[in-house]
Amino acid sequence: MGKTDTRNETARLSRPPKKTLPASRPARGPASAKTETPYHHGALREALLQAAERVLERDGLAGLTLRAVAREAGVSHAAPTHHFGDLTGLVSELAAIGFRQFNAAMASACDAVTSPLERALARPKAYVAYAQAHPGMYGLMFRTERLDYSRPSLHEAAESSFAGLANAIGAMRQEPISGNTLTIEQGAAIARAWSMVHGFTMLLLDGRLEDILERLPDGTTAEQLLEAILKSTVAGKPPST
């Protein structure tokens, strides 16, 4: 039998007295302040997603396993299956949460600013800032191959991210994006902006920009490098063509 697993779980099963383990208990949820850990959790789905985010940011993508999440939430290793089907399901739902956080961060960054130039910079800066603040989440959203975009929650959240980008580009070019068709110039502008900020973020998170950063004047940060990139891009683009 699995030694650690069984030991932990059987101990917990026999009517848990109060505290389980250093594993922090969510202790939230609509189950009120009555029971600590009943057989039926009450809000296990939410608890599992929060546990998953904790595991992800603590142990990285490789540490995000079904069993680790179950362990973190204090339930048996097969409990997540009932709520998410399989690992792809859990990971996809978590990625959807990530996209929503991500979209919210960029939206609030754009709202906090008025001038067009500022707004042109605020959005990509918020993009990179989110990725730096939540590297595990960003890796989950853009690096994992185990995402199921046919899930409505994930599809919608990712789509919304794309729509936000397209609208921002359209506003910057003062020619709002029409519903279903794009000119080659519009498509190129969108793809260029997205490619650049996404590529920059991936290279930065992978440490591949270190070679550049350490050759720049002392103390130059990644954010300053990004700003230099963005300014040259914005400045170099003729508004008419």
Next chain:
Amino acid sequence: MGKTDTRNETARLSRPPKKTLPASRPARGPASAKTETPYHHGALREALLQAAERVLERDGLAGLTLRAVAREAGVSHAAPTHHFGDLTGLVSELAAIGFRQFNAAMASACDAVTSPLERALARPKAYVAYAQAHPGMYGLMFRTERLDYSRPSLHEAAESSFAGLANAIGAMRQEPISGNTLTIEQGAAIARAWSMVHGFTMLLLDGRLEDILERLPDGTTAEQLLEAILKSTVAGKPPST
């Protein structure tokens, strides 16, 4: 308990006294006049790397396991360990091969062209073309977290890739990159070019540019979109600043 493994394998090969020779033998071509041991794999290391590339492009990153590679090469599942230490070792050596192929592809694409504008386009187009032709390899090089850049072969191959990019940017700006220091403008130009082509490639391989491509005029290919991006970028950049 893990007795299934044992039972399975011992049952599968209930061994007669001798006859330990597996069936399929790659039988490498005549490499040199030295060791042609057709019996015991004289070049298992090379055979494993070739098997690994085959497995990678056939089954994707998730299918690239030590045991699958050993199976593909027709040896026992523990044989790769002796040559590469662990999975990280095998994967890193394979990624080094990928970087060399990648560098060679870009170099030959640049050499086949003379005008400065053509050269500015040839390199990124070769970049994306390689990734499309070898998506597994590109994912291995830029998506896997399981790479050990302290390995000299991988470090050198990846460094050479960066150097090629930096030189191309320097030549394009007509101010060759000095050895150890960069101005903020130079660093931004390099990071921008790399970020854009890398981001474009990742998004393209992940299918995330489909939303854009299908809204463009019918029949527009990813390559045409890339070209539109590059041309607007090159055109928008003043040569003096």
Next chain:
DNA sequence: ATCTCATCTTTACGATGTAAAGATAAGGAG
């Protein structure tokens, strides 16, 4: 011819994803 050692195979173990069967509590029907 025997020894030594690099190479390859067996065996073993813990971890993971997943399927299936068992246990348990919550809520409704009588």
Next chain:
DNA sequence: CTCCTTATCTTTACATCGTAAAGATGAGAT
């Protein structure tokens, strides 16, 4: 109230993986 149904959670089981360690094997040195 008791009994039953059902969703939820636990146990058990198994194939696969990475990796370690011990056993086999053949090539080259002594």
